[in-house]
Amino acid sequence: MTDATRPGSVVTLTPNPSLDHTVEVPVLQVGEVQRTSAALVEAGGKGVNVARVLAKHGHRTTAILPAGIDAQRIIGLLEPQKVRTFPVPISGSIRTNIAVVEQDGTTTKLNEPGAALSDKELAALLSAVEDHLEPRPAWLVAAGSLPAGVPDDFYARVTALAVAAGVPVALDTSGPALAAAVEAGATVIKPNLEELEEILGRELVTVGDVIDAGRDLRAKGTKELLVSMGGHGALLITQEGAWWAGGPPLVPRSTVGAGDCTLSGYLHATGSPDQRLATAVAWGRAACLLPGTTVPSPEQTRACADAVRVVADPDPLQAVKDVAS
Ligand SMILES: Nc1ncnc2c1ncn2[C@@H]1O[C@H](COP(=O)(O)OP(=O)(O)OP(=O)(O)O)[C@@H](O)[C@H]1O
Numbered sequence: 001m002t003d004a005t006r007p008g009s010v011v012t013l014t015p016n017p018s019l020d021h022t023v024e025v026p027v028l029q030v031g032e033v034q035r036t037s038a039a040l041v042e043a044g045g046k047g048v049n050v051a052r053v054l055a056k057h058g059h060r061t062t063a064i065l066p067a068g069i070d071a072q073r074i075i076g077l078l079e080p081q082k083v084r085t086f087p088v089p090i091s092g093s094i095r096t097n098i099a100v101v102e103q104d105g106t107t108t109k110l111n112e113p114g115a116a117l118s119d120k121e122l123a124a125l126l127s128a129v130e131d132h133l134e135p136r137p138a139w140l141v142a143a144g145s146l147p148a149g150v151p152d153d154f155y156a157r158v159t160a161l162a163v164a165a166g167v168p169v170a171l172d173t174s175g176p177a178l179a180a181a182v183e184a185g186a187t188v189i190k191p192n193l194e195e196l197e198e199i200l201g202r203e204l205v206t207v208g209d210v211i212d213a214g215r216d217l218r219a220k221g222t223k224e225l226l227v228s229m230g231g232h233g234a235l236l237i238t239q240e241g242a243w244w245a246g247g248p249p250l251v252p253r254s255t256v257g258a259g260d261c262t263l264s265g266y267l268h269a270t271g272s273p274d275q276r277l278a279t280a281v282a283w284g285r286a287a288c289l290l291p292g293t294t295v296p297s298p299e300q301t302r303a304c305a306d307a308v309r310v311v312a313d314p315d316p317l318q319a320v321k322d323v324a325s
Protein backbone atom coordinates (compact mmCIF):
# COMPACT_ATOMS: atom_id res chain seq x y z
CA MET A 1 0.00 0.00 0.00
CA THR A 2 1.44 3.39 -0.96
CA ASP A 3 0.66 6.59 0.96
CA ALA A 4 -1.75 7.55 -1.81
CA THR A 5 -3.82 4.39 -1.37
CA ARG A 6 -3.51 4.09 2.40
CA PRO A 7 -6.91 4.69 4.06
CA GLY A 8 -7.08 7.96 6.01
CA SER A 9 -6.59 8.21 9.74
CA VAL A 10 -9.72 8.51 11.83
CA VAL A 11 -10.18 9.83 15.36
CA THR A 12 -13.25 8.71 17.25
CA LEU A 13 -14.76 10.21 20.38
CA THR A 14 -16.91 8.05 22.66
CA PRO A 15 -17.95 9.95 25.80
CA ASN A 16 -19.76 6.87 27.12
CA PRO A 17 -17.85 3.69 26.20
CA SER A 18 -18.92 0.27 27.39
CA LEU A 19 -18.03 -3.33 27.84
CA ASP A 20 -20.64 -5.12 25.76
CA HIS A 21 -21.76 -8.45 27.19
CA THR A 22 -23.80 -10.54 24.78
CA VAL A 23 -25.73 -13.64 25.79
CA GLU A 24 -27.85 -15.83 23.55
CA VAL A 25 -31.10 -17.61 24.41
CA PRO A 26 -33.51 -19.49 22.11
CA VAL A 27 -36.41 -17.17 23.10
CA LEU A 28 -36.33 -14.52 25.84
CA GLN A 29 -38.83 -15.28 28.58
CA VAL A 30 -39.46 -12.07 30.48
CA GLY A 31 -39.88 -12.67 34.24
CA GLU A 32 -38.32 -16.18 34.12
CA VAL A 33 -34.89 -17.55 35.12
CA GLN A 34 -33.11 -18.61 31.95
CA ARG A 35 -29.70 -20.17 31.32
CA THR A 36 -27.80 -18.28 28.66
CA SER A 37 -24.76 -18.99 26.55
CA ALA A 38 -21.45 -17.85 28.06
CA ALA A 39 -21.21 -14.09 27.68
CA LEU A 40 -19.22 -12.70 24.79
CA VAL A 41 -17.40 -9.62 26.14
CA GLU A 42 -16.32 -6.92 23.69
CA ALA A 43 -15.19 -3.32 23.75
CA GLY A 44 -18.20 -1.19 22.87
CA GLY A 45 -19.68 2.25 22.55
CA LYS A 46 -20.49 3.69 19.16
CA GLY A 47 -17.23 5.57 18.47
CA VAL A 48 -15.21 2.62 19.75
CA ASN A 49 -17.00 0.32 17.30
CA VAL A 50 -16.30 2.69 14.43
CA ALA A 51 -12.61 2.68 15.39
CA ARG A 52 -12.59 -1.12 15.58
CA VAL A 53 -14.12 -1.77 12.17
CA LEU A 54 -12.11 0.94 10.42
CA ALA A 55 -8.89 -0.41 11.97
CA LYS A 56 -9.83 -3.83 10.61
CA HIS A 57 -10.09 -2.22 7.17
CA GLY A 58 -6.62 -0.68 7.30
CA HIS A 59 -7.29 2.76 8.80
CA ARG A 60 -5.09 4.18 11.49
CA THR A 61 -7.64 4.85 14.22
CA THR A 62 -7.45 6.55 17.59
CA ALA A 63 -10.30 6.15 20.05
CA ILE A 64 -10.63 8.96 22.58
CA LEU A 65 -12.60 7.81 25.60
CA PRO A 66 -12.97 8.57 29.28
CA ALA A 67 -11.44 5.78 31.34
CA GLY A 68 -11.11 5.21 35.08
CA ILE A 69 -9.09 2.90 37.26
CA ASP A 70 -10.38 -0.07 35.25
CA ALA A 71 -9.24 1.47 31.92
CA GLN A 72 -7.23 -1.64 31.06
CA ARG A 73 -10.45 -3.64 30.79
CA ILE A 74 -11.32 -1.82 27.56
CA ILE A 75 -7.82 -0.85 26.39
CA GLY A 76 -6.74 -4.48 26.68
CA LEU A 77 -9.56 -5.48 24.32
CA LEU A 78 -8.72 -2.74 21.82
CA GLU A 79 -4.95 -3.16 21.61
CA PRO A 80 -5.04 -6.50 19.73
CA GLN A 81 -7.50 -4.90 17.29
CA LYS A 82 -4.90 -2.26 16.39
CA VAL A 83 -7.03 0.57 17.78
CA ARG A 84 -4.92 3.20 19.49
CA THR A 85 -6.63 4.54 22.56
CA PHE A 86 -6.38 7.94 24.13
CA PRO A 87 -7.86 7.44 27.59
CA VAL A 88 -8.90 10.57 29.49
CA PRO A 89 -8.61 9.77 33.20
CA ILE A 90 -11.87 9.86 35.17
CA SER A 91 -12.88 8.73 38.65
CA GLY A 92 -15.77 6.52 37.51
CA SER A 93 -15.71 3.01 36.03
CA ILE A 94 -16.68 1.72 32.63
CA ARG A 95 -20.29 0.60 32.21
CA THR A 96 -21.47 -2.84 31.20
CA ASN A 97 -24.13 -3.04 28.49
CA ILE A 98 -25.97 -6.29 28.01
CA ALA A 99 -27.46 -7.63 24.81
CA VAL A 100 -29.79 -10.61 24.93
CA VAL A 101 -30.02 -12.13 21.47
CA GLU A 102 -32.73 -14.62 20.54
CA GLN A 103 -32.48 -17.34 17.91
CA ASP A 104 -34.39 -15.27 15.34
CA GLY A 105 -32.02 -12.34 15.82
CA THR A 106 -34.33 -10.30 18.06
CA THR A 107 -32.03 -8.28 20.29
CA THR A 108 -32.88 -6.78 23.68
CA LYS A 109 -30.34 -4.23 24.81
CA LEU A 110 -29.85 -3.11 28.42
CA ASN A 111 -27.52 -0.13 28.58
CA GLU A 112 -26.21 1.25 31.86
CA PRO A 113 -26.02 5.03 32.30
CA GLY A 114 -22.21 5.06 32.38
CA ALA A 115 -19.77 7.05 34.49
CA ALA A 116 -20.76 10.65 35.11
CA LEU A 117 -18.07 13.17 34.16
CA SER A 118 -17.02 16.08 36.38
CA ASP A 119 -16.46 19.52 34.86
CA LYS A 120 -12.71 18.92 35.00
CA GLU A 121 -13.01 15.55 33.26
CA LEU A 122 -15.26 17.06 30.62
CA ALA A 123 -12.75 19.84 29.95
CA ALA A 124 -9.99 17.21 29.63
CA LEU A 125 -12.10 15.24 27.14
CA LEU A 126 -12.65 18.35 25.05
CA SER A 127 -8.99 19.24 25.10
CA ALA A 128 -8.11 15.66 24.09
CA VAL A 129 -10.27 16.20 21.02
CA GLU A 130 -8.56 19.51 20.25
CA ASP A 131 -5.15 17.85 20.56
CA HIS A 132 -6.15 15.29 17.94
CA LEU A 133 -7.27 17.78 15.29
CA GLU A 134 -3.67 18.51 14.27
CA PRO A 135 -2.29 16.85 12.20
CA ARG A 136 -5.71 16.72 10.60
CA PRO A 137 -7.34 13.27 10.55
CA ALA A 138 -9.54 12.32 7.59
CA TRP A 139 -12.52 12.24 9.95
CA LEU A 140 -13.54 12.95 13.49
CA VAL A 141 -16.33 10.58 14.44
CA ALA A 142 -18.26 11.58 17.56
CA ALA A 143 -20.74 8.97 18.62
CA GLY A 144 -22.98 7.52 21.27
CA SER A 145 -24.90 8.76 24.28
CA LEU A 146 -23.69 11.42 26.68
CA PRO A 147 -23.23 10.34 30.31
CA ALA A 148 -24.40 12.48 33.23
CA GLY A 149 -22.41 15.66 33.64
CA VAL A 150 -22.06 16.24 29.91
CA PRO A 151 -24.26 19.03 28.56
CA ASP A 152 -26.51 18.46 25.55
CA ASP A 153 -24.48 20.86 23.44
CA PHE A 154 -21.28 18.82 23.86
CA TYR A 155 -21.30 17.37 20.34
CA ALA A 156 -22.20 20.77 18.93
CA ARG A 157 -19.08 22.18 20.61
CA VAL A 158 -16.90 19.30 19.44
CA THR A 159 -18.23 19.66 15.90
CA ALA A 160 -17.59 23.41 15.87
CA LEU A 161 -14.00 22.86 17.05
CA ALA A 162 -13.33 20.29 14.33
CA VAL A 163 -14.98 22.31 11.59
CA ALA A 164 -12.88 25.33 12.58
CA ALA A 165 -9.78 23.12 12.27
CA GLY A 166 -10.87 21.90 8.83
CA VAL A 167 -11.64 18.36 10.00
CA PRO A 168 -14.85 16.78 8.69
CA VAL A 169 -17.17 15.42 11.36
CA ALA A 170 -19.42 12.38 11.35
CA LEU A 171 -21.94 12.31 14.15
CA ASP A 172 -24.03 9.41 15.44
CA THR A 173 -26.02 10.18 18.52
CA SER A 174 -29.64 10.76 19.47
CA GLY A 175 -32.11 12.91 21.40
CA PRO A 176 -31.17 16.37 22.66
CA ALA A 177 -27.44 15.80 21.96
CA LEU A 178 -28.21 15.29 18.27
CA ALA A 179 -30.84 18.03 18.13
CA ALA A 180 -28.33 20.49 19.59
CA ALA A 181 -25.66 19.56 17.03
CA VAL A 182 -27.49 19.72 13.69
CA GLU A 183 -26.56 23.37 13.16
CA ALA A 184 -22.88 22.89 14.01
CA GLY A 185 -21.76 21.98 10.48
CA ALA A 186 -21.19 18.21 10.64
CA THR A 187 -20.46 16.65 7.27
CA VAL A 188 -22.65 13.64 7.96
CA ILE A 189 -25.06 12.50 10.65
CA LYS A 190 -26.31 8.91 10.92
CA PRO A 191 -29.47 8.60 12.93
CA ASN A 192 -31.75 5.61 12.60
CA LEU A 193 -35.34 6.37 11.60
CA GLU A 194 -36.68 6.61 15.16
CA GLU A 195 -33.83 8.90 16.21
CA LEU A 196 -34.52 11.16 13.24
CA GLU A 197 -38.25 11.27 14.06
CA GLU A 198 -37.39 12.15 17.66
CA ILE A 199 -35.24 15.18 16.84
CA LEU A 200 -37.69 16.44 14.22
CA GLY A 201 -40.71 15.84 16.45
CA ARG A 202 -42.70 14.32 13.59
CA GLU A 203 -43.41 10.90 12.15
CA LEU A 204 -41.59 9.97 8.95
CA VAL A 205 -43.94 7.70 7.08
CA THR A 206 -42.82 7.93 3.48
CA VAL A 207 -39.49 8.02 1.72
CA GLY A 208 -40.40 11.58 0.71
CA ASP A 209 -40.76 12.51 4.41
CA VAL A 210 -37.17 11.36 5.02
CA ILE A 211 -35.91 13.18 1.92
CA ASP A 212 -37.61 16.36 3.16
CA ALA A 213 -35.98 15.84 6.58
CA GLY A 214 -32.60 15.63 4.82
CA ARG A 215 -33.29 18.91 3.03
CA ASP A 216 -34.36 20.57 6.32
CA LEU A 217 -31.17 19.43 8.03
CA ARG A 218 -29.05 20.52 5.10
CA ALA A 219 -30.60 23.97 5.35
CA LYS A 220 -29.48 24.02 8.99
CA GLY A 221 -25.87 23.18 8.11
CA THR A 222 -25.54 19.39 8.20
CA LYS A 223 -24.32 18.38 4.77
CA GLU A 224 -25.25 14.72 4.44
CA LEU A 225 -27.93 12.63 6.10
CA LEU A 226 -27.46 8.86 6.26
CA VAL A 227 -30.55 7.26 7.80
CA SER A 228 -30.35 3.60 8.73
CA MET A 229 -33.65 1.74 8.75
CA GLY A 230 -32.83 -1.74 10.07
CA GLY A 231 -34.17 -4.42 7.72
CA HIS A 232 -35.36 -1.67 5.35
CA GLY A 233 -31.81 -0.65 4.42
CA ALA A 234 -30.70 2.98 4.44
CA LEU A 235 -31.41 6.31 2.77
CA LEU A 236 -28.79 8.88 1.88
CA ILE A 237 -29.63 12.52 1.21
CA THR A 238 -26.87 14.86 0.02
CA GLN A 239 -26.59 18.01 -2.03
CA GLU A 240 -26.42 15.79 -5.11
CA GLY A 241 -29.64 13.89 -4.49
CA ALA A 242 -31.24 10.99 -2.63
CA TRP A 243 -30.60 7.26 -2.76
CA TRP A 244 -31.93 4.15 -1.07
CA ALA A 245 -29.93 0.96 -0.67
CA GLY A 246 -30.74 -2.40 0.85
CA GLY A 247 -30.60 -6.08 0.18
CA PRO A 248 -32.59 -9.28 0.45
CA PRO A 249 -33.96 -10.29 3.88
CA LEU A 250 -31.44 -11.81 6.25
CA VAL A 251 -31.72 -13.40 9.69
CA PRO A 252 -29.41 -11.33 11.90
CA ARG A 253 -27.11 -13.02 14.40
CA SER A 254 -26.93 -9.70 16.30
CA THR A 255 -27.78 -6.22 15.11
CA VAL A 256 -25.70 -4.49 17.81
CA GLY A 257 -23.20 -2.18 16.14
CA ALA A 258 -24.75 -2.57 12.67
CA GLY A 259 -25.40 1.16 12.58
CA ASP A 260 -21.81 1.91 13.57
CA CYS A 261 -20.53 -0.33 10.77
CA THR A 262 -22.94 1.35 8.34
CA LEU A 263 -21.47 4.75 9.14
CA SER A 264 -17.94 3.32 8.98
CA GLY A 265 -18.55 1.83 5.53
CA TYR A 266 -19.77 5.21 4.35
CA LEU A 267 -16.62 6.93 5.65
CA HIS A 268 -14.34 4.23 4.26
CA ALA A 269 -15.77 4.24 0.75
CA THR A 270 -14.62 6.56 -1.97
CA GLY A 271 -16.49 7.42 -5.13
CA SER A 272 -19.98 8.64 -5.86
CA PRO A 273 -22.67 8.94 -3.15
CA ASP A 274 -24.46 5.83 -4.39
CA GLN A 275 -21.26 3.80 -4.21
CA ARG A 276 -20.60 5.06 -0.70
CA LEU A 277 -24.15 4.20 0.36
CA ALA A 278 -23.80 0.71 -1.14
CA THR A 279 -20.63 0.16 0.90
CA ALA A 280 -22.33 1.49 4.02
CA VAL A 281 -25.21 -0.95 3.65
CA ALA A 282 -22.87 -3.88 2.88
CA TRP A 283 -20.92 -3.19 6.09
CA GLY A 284 -24.13 -2.89 8.14
CA ARG A 285 -25.42 -6.18 6.77
CA ALA A 286 -22.05 -7.87 7.39
CA ALA A 287 -22.19 -6.73 11.03
CA CYS A 288 -25.67 -8.25 11.42
CA LEU A 289 -24.33 -11.68 10.51
CA LEU A 290 -21.83 -11.67 13.39
CA PRO A 291 -22.41 -12.31 17.09
CA GLY A 292 -22.55 -9.55 19.72
CA THR A 293 -20.74 -6.37 18.77
CA THR A 294 -18.23 -8.21 16.59
CA VAL A 295 -17.18 -6.07 13.63
CA PRO A 296 -16.71 -7.52 10.14
CA SER A 297 -13.42 -8.07 8.34
CA PRO A 298 -12.72 -6.89 4.76
CA GLU A 299 -13.57 -10.41 3.50
CA GLN A 300 -16.89 -10.31 5.36
CA THR A 301 -17.87 -6.84 4.11
CA ARG A 302 -16.86 -7.78 0.55
CA ALA A 303 -18.99 -10.91 0.76
CA CYS A 304 -22.06 -8.75 1.44
CA ALA A 305 -21.43 -6.24 -1.35
CA ASP A 306 -22.98 -8.11 -4.27
CA ALA A 307 -26.39 -8.46 -2.65
CA VAL A 308 -26.79 -4.70 -2.15
CA ARG A 309 -29.10 -2.86 -4.53
CA VAL A 310 -29.08 0.93 -4.84
CA VAL A 311 -31.99 3.01 -6.13
CA ALA A 312 -31.39 6.63 -7.17
CA ASP A 313 -34.28 9.06 -6.59
CA PRO A 314 -36.40 6.51 -4.70
CA ASP A 315 -40.19 6.91 -5.00
CA PRO A 316 -41.09 9.62 -2.45
CA LEU A 317 -44.61 8.25 -2.05
CA GLN A 318 -43.48 4.79 -0.96
CA ALA A 319 -43.96 4.02 2.74
CA VAL A 320 -40.62 3.59 4.51
CA LYS A 321 -41.89 0.36 6.08
CA ASP A 322 -42.51 -1.07 2.58
CA VAL A 323 -39.03 -0.29 1.29
CA ALA A 324 -37.05 -3.45 0.67
CA SER A 325 -35.65 -5.15 -2.36
N1 LIG B 1 -32.88 -7.14 10.29
C1 LIG B 1 -32.03 -6.65 9.36
N2 LIG B 1 -32.02 -7.17 8.11
C2 LIG B 1 -31.18 -6.70 7.16
N3 LIG B 1 -30.31 -5.68 7.37
C3 LIG B 1 -30.29 -5.14 8.60
C4 LIG B 1 -31.14 -5.57 9.66
N4 LIG B 1 -30.90 -4.83 10.76
C5 LIG B 1 -29.93 -3.95 10.39
N5 LIG B 1 -29.57 -4.13 9.10
C6 LIG B 1 -28.54 -3.39 8.35
O1 LIG B 1 -27.75 -2.65 9.26
C7 LIG B 1 -27.95 -1.24 9.07
C8 LIG B 1 -27.99 -0.53 10.42
O2 LIG B 1 -29.06 -1.03 11.20
P1 LIG B 1 -29.95 -0.13 12.16
O3 LIG B 1 -30.74 0.82 11.36
O4 LIG B 1 -30.70 -1.08 13.04
O5 LIG B 1 -28.83 0.67 12.97
P2 LIG B 1 -28.83 1.32 14.43
O6 LIG B 1 -30.22 1.43 14.95
O7 LIG B 1 -28.02 2.56 14.33
O8 LIG B 1 -28.01 0.21 15.23
P3 LIG B 1 -26.89 0.33 16.40
O9 LIG B 1 -27.21 1.58 17.18
O10 LIG B 1 -27.04 -0.94 17.21
O11 LIG B 1 -25.56 0.38 15.75
C9 LIG B 1 -29.23 -1.11 8.24
O12 LIG B 1 -29.23 0.07 7.45
C10 LIG B 1 -29.20 -2.39 7.40
O13 LIG B 1 -28.36 -2.23 6.26
Ligand SMILES: O=P(O)(O)OC[C@@]1(O)O[C@H](CO)[C@@H](O)[C@@H]1O
Nearest residue numbers: 018044045046097111144145257
Ligand atom coordinates in the same frame (compact mmCIF):
# COMPACT_ATOMS: atom_id res chain seq x y z
O1 LIG C 1 -25.90 3.92 25.17
P1 LIG C 1 -25.41 4.38 23.80
O2 LIG C 1 -24.13 5.14 23.91
O3 LIG C 1 -26.45 5.07 22.98
O4 LIG C 1 -25.12 3.06 22.95
C1 LIG C 1 -24.14 2.16 23.41
C2 LIG C 1 -24.19 0.93 22.56
O5 LIG C 1 -25.45 0.27 22.63
O6 LIG C 1 -23.97 1.28 21.21
C3 LIG C 1 -23.13 0.33 20.55
C4 LIG C 1 -23.84 -0.21 19.35
O7 LIG C 1 -24.15 0.81 18.46
C5 LIG C 1 -22.79 -0.71 21.59
O8 LIG C 1 -21.46 -1.12 21.47
C6 LIG C 1 -23.07 -0.05 22.92
O9 LIG C 1 -23.40 -0.96 23.93
